[in-house]
Amino acid sequence: MSFRPLRIIRVVVLACASAFALPSHADWAQSTLLDAVQPAPTSFALQAQNPPSFTWSRHPKATATTVYTIEIRKGAGTPVRYTSTRNWFLPAAKLEDGTYYWRVVASNSPTEWSSERSFVINPNSSLFEVPDNAVLRTRATSRARPRMLPVSFQPYSQWNAARIAERGASVKALTNDVVGHIPILEPVSDSLWPLTASSSNTTAFVSQQSQIRNRLNNTTHQLEAASLLYKLVPNQTYLNEAIKRGDELAALNPSGPTSFINQDQGTRIIALSLAKAIDLLDGKLDSARRARWVEVVRLRGIDMHGDLAGNNGRLDQFPYDSHGGNNLGFLALVASLMLNEFPEAREWFDFSTRAYIHSVFAWSGPEGGYSQGTAYAVVVADGALKIWDPLTELIGVNLYEKPWAKGLAKYYAQFLPPGQPVHVFGDGHEDKPYLPILKAFVSRVATSESRWYFNNIGGTEDALTLLLAPSPLPVTRSPYANAPYNGGVYPSIGFAAIHSDLWNPVRTSLYFKSSPYGAYNHSHADQNSIVLMRNNKTLLMETGWYDYYGSPLWSTWYRETKAHNGITFDGGVGQPTSGNVLNLRRKGKITAFSTTASLDYVEGDATAAYDGQLLGAIRKVWYLRGKDQIVVLDKLTSAVARKFEWNFHAPVAITRNADGTSTIVNGTEKLCIQPLTSGTTFETRSGAAPKAGTYEAHAAYTRPSATKAEFLMLLDVGCKKPPAYLTTTSTGRTLTIGGQAITLPQ
Missing domain, CATH: 2.70.98.70 (Beta-galactosidase; Chain A, domain 5)
Structure with missing residues (x-):
């Protein structure tokens, strides 16, 4: 299954007011730019999530130091004010049921309030609270390494009969996968890819991008699989393989063909896989090797953060960037794993973690779904499986509980029902749905619709992600298995x-x-x-x-x-x-x-x-x-x-x-x-x-x-x-x- 997501970067300089000048209009929070973020929530819409995320377009005179004041009022009550240095706001605590009104003002124009907008919270709004950064950071660093493993994780030798019945086959599959690739997985090196981004419009460069992505996906999967397998079954063969693959990735030049500017997907998967391996192999890497791996994560993370934080956080204003949205999630998990390893990790964490949780529905409203079609909706699920389970363990916020994620799971059932031969709408519509990813994603969503879908589609989840999932799978918590409405x-x-x-x-x-x-x-x-x-x-x-x-x-x-x-x-x-x-x-x-x-x-x-x-x-x-x-x-x-x-x-x-x-x-x-x-x-x-x-x-x-x-x-x-x-x-x-x-x- 091969996809080629588009990376769109909307370059807008925000350091000075003149660079972001827009035609004046009655409500500055509603940008005249087509690809700018839209104000939300609005129009007395019932909110799927409580508390909802608030978004608005940047003030036309905004600078990098602009602070926004958000005023939220329940009915005719007294408004409550909050501040944000970014043009979005996610309250840390739920709102009581009722009809609400909100508006926002920028510090550089303190009397120019936006138009007032409205929304509704009622018992159908699902609770989804995300604490402030300080609380999330404390959670991420309070656990001993490995931080990313489920609290229920045990070495295979300690598994009881029920755990073996549930996931013993996955351990065998992971073992066969790792051992089978040891002799045949060719090393990766910079010399394999001679072209640079200056050749980006050529067929040869497009081919090289695919080669880099595929080769790195294979190598990083082997690194993570061998590292996890060693935690399950402490065999020196698995540790040696993990070290070998980690050294290969660490030897790739962060400024070379896998650099962020040449292949952003390459940089992000290298950074994340090394960060995961450092966590999983804690105490098993010699100090020099560990320091080298950590430095590679830092250097590649600097490039990722530099791009995403550019223009005062470019995705805040222009969210329709499929690569950027995924990169934000990768950075959040890398930062969570690397807290206390180097100073930049804290900055990355505070910049990306709550922003990522807030913005995962950029391609739809909070009810879920994916506007780019079902083929790329599966790509979204693939990215989520790499990020969400470990992030949940680190910060204690389960993104699969977000109403958007539950809506996405229902969207899969509605638009890719069991047995359907192809996708619908958008790029890749002619491809056959890849069931292991779909099955894995819905298995984390504890709803009756997800349980029905899980029970009725084929496919076996990749052993690597399954062995990092909660046990038993959350979908089994639903007492019923009901198909969505017709x-x-x-x-x-x-x-x-x-x-x-x-x-x-x-x-x-x-x-x-x-x-x-x-x-x-x-x-x-x-x-x-x-x-x-x-x-x-x-x-x-x-x-x-x-x-x-x-x-x-x-x-x-x-x-x-x-x-x-x-x-x-x-x-x-x-x-x-x-x-x-x-x-x-x-x-x-x-x-x-x-x-x-x-x-x-x-x-x-x-x-x-x-x-x-x-x-x-x-x-x-x-x-x-x-x-x-x-x-x-x-x-x-x-x-x-x-x-x-x-x-x-x-x-x-x-x-x-x-x-x-x-x-x-x-x-x-x-x-x-x-x-x-x-x-x-x-x-x-x-x-x-x-x-x-x-x-x-x-x-x-x-x-x-x-x-x-x-x-x-x-x-x-x-x-x-x-x-x-x-x-x-x-x-x-x-x-x-x-x-x-x-x-x-x-």
């Missing part, structure tokens, strides 16, 4: 899932996207698009494949609207993607969602996604659950006449039928598509060459050129051909499918 919506990312019966392997699954994140970063220009599966066979697919970020294929077909099941016009013109940050204004929005036993409904507005090319782009979708039928209504308007196109794609041939309908047959499952209004024409389309070994078919229904168009389409799952009647009255229209009626707008 319909689920994540409004902050614009994702909706509708299932006939989520618990059933032979389910129908319909996915809808209309995202406020637009086509930003790893997202695609697919607002108001759908994906349809039945019995884990794809009927309406997303096309193209992810060779690498920024490739010619990625920049054209793969991300374009016409490669998805969405609306284009005039021969494939869709939602623009040029200028990455501009994609944040080319956005969609889920404007309505409901789910009942018989009928689900979702509505999206993708007008802004077309960036002025259209005056209206509204899609409404009904799912008739009892009949397994889907109705899709698109209403489109333009200032100039356009030939509108209703694109759809399949992994098998699309058959055009004489009556104007079309049929898709994928193994045992089939779909018939029927236009329900006259004047709609079927057209075969072509696309980019598919990935080797795969097949893609492309088609579209079109309307004659006009300033307004409507597509009313029936997706007949199973090709049952129910009778369909459209009745128009003076007050509206009624569509009856197999005896079930739905009301349509005029």
Whole structure:
């Protein structure tokens, strides 16, 4: 499974006011910059987390010494004031239930309060408290090394029968893994990678980046695995292997090809793995070797911290940096492990730890989910597994208990249900989900939905992370195993899932996207698009494949609207993607969602996604659950006449039928598509060459050129051909499918 996350650095100098000058506007806390942090919470929104995180854009005249005062008022009560040197605030203690109002003022403009915003705390808000830095530091340093091991950790020789039954196989797997790699894992050295960041736009450099990442992932895994195995089974062979791999990593030049500027993922994994090994092998490293390893961690940490702390903490203002967000977590854990080893560790800790806990939902709201699609949501889980268990042991704050993490686990179940063959939405959508990571993440989340998902997906967690997990696994604490609701919506990312019966392997699954994140970063220009599966066979697919970020294929077909099941016009013109940050204004929005036993409904507005090319782009979708039928209504308007196109794609041939309908047959499952209004024409389309070994078919229904168009389409799952009647009255229209009626707008 190979992913190539984008590293976006938004360079803004904050040391002087003139460098951050912005057009004046009524509320300075709401930046005019598309990629700046948004004020939150707001609009009387019920908060998933208690206490909530507060964010606002920096004051236009902010400097590195600006201090913010946050005023929080419950109802008509007396406001309570707090201060923060950064443009976010996470209270250390819970708030009582009630309706709250808040505002903020900057020290450099002490009379210019932001607009007042509101939010609600009630019993449905989950308690998640994060103490202040001083408390967290004391927790991290109060334990003897190894600090990162669970308090229940024991050498294998002391395990009882229950522990052996639970995890004995993992010890055997870890042993086989370490021993098996001793003779075959080739050493890493700087000489393997001659290119530098000056070659960053070349195919050769992209290849080298992947090589560095893969080789270092293998070596660091071996270092950590051998170190942990030695703690479990104190065999000199395992200690020797850990020392050998640690020495290899420590010998890599922090300013060489694995430096932060050349490969930030390389620097962070080297720093973290050496820090973990130093902790696990405490007392077993000679003083000179230990000092050398510690110094490498310090030097690489300086580069990580320097980047993240630049521009007065650049992620505070511009959080949409997937590498930066992960790097912040790596730095927090490195700092926690290295406290009292060198002075910089305390500075890193205070800078990164609470900031990381506060900001892990940068790619969604606090309800969870991941706007960049499910493939990169699995990458998030992979990073969490490297960081969260050890960090929990060190600081006593369990990130798996954060409402965002619980929401992410439910998001996995909704959008990657058991047996689903591919991801949905965004880069990597064509890849097969990697179940060991999914299973590992949800195993730490003690909810009934996670237990159901854990029980029903395959995969075996990597022995290294499993043996560092709490025992028994937190998911087993839930007394029930219940599938999530058949319909689920994540409004902050614009994702909706509708299932006939989520618990059933032979389910129908319909996915809808209309995202406020637009086509930003790893997202695609697919607002108001759908994906349809039945019995884990794809009927309406997303096309193209992810060779690498920024490739010619990625920049054209793969991300374009016409490669998805969405609306284009005039021969494939869709939602623009040029200028990455501009994609944040080319956005969609889920404007309505409901789910009942018989009928689900979702509505999206993708007008802004077309960036002025259209005056209206509204899609409404009904799912008739009892009949397994889907109705899709698109209403489109333009200032100039356009030939509108209703694109759809399949992994098998699309058959055009004489009556104007079309049929898709994928193994045992089939779909018939029927236009329900006259004047709609079927057209075969072509696309980019598919990935080797795969097949893609492309088609579209079109309307004659006009300033307004409507597509009313029936997706007949199973090709049952129910009778369909459209009745128009003076007050509206009624569509009856197999005896079930739905009301349509005029």
